[in-house]
């Protein structure tokens with residue numbers, strides 16, 4: 001049986017992951033509006049990943065005999081300055097998510113919930129990758145932002161990203 005404090009903390013994180021999905025969809029719509037179609041497609045896949053992260057926790061609560069409680073999802077930002085601003089904001093958002101995952105892992109530890117601690121290891125590792133990806137993209141975009149043909153090539157490259165459903169156990 002899942003400890004109530006742990007259950008509540010995981011439910012909060014489901015909301016944060018669904019908000020991430022919503023935020024990245026909003027970024028994808030903005031990127032489309034400025035004709036960065038490859039970046040928009042890339043961000044759409046990022047949104048799908050966030051949905052998968054939420055569902056991993058959703059399924060975990062149920063497997064542990066807990067109750068999933070879905071709360072309202074906050075309205076995301078809809079406008080940015082440019083493509084660099086979008087990816088910089090996404091990096092900042094991932095850093096915030098990392099701190100939320102760490103706080104959640106602390107709740108599991110404080111409640112001696114070893115199973116949840118083990119389960120959360122996947123998310124802790126995932127956050128390292130997410131921050132690294134966004135960091136790389138922000139650096140690349142900052143280097144290329146004034147070179148339209150290089151920016152076009154990067155946009156095309158990012159547009160080739162495919163969604164691969166993560167296996168979260």
Ligand code: OFO
Pocket residue numbers: 017020049050053093094097126127130
């Ligand atoms: Fe769910 O990893 Fe990004 O936010």
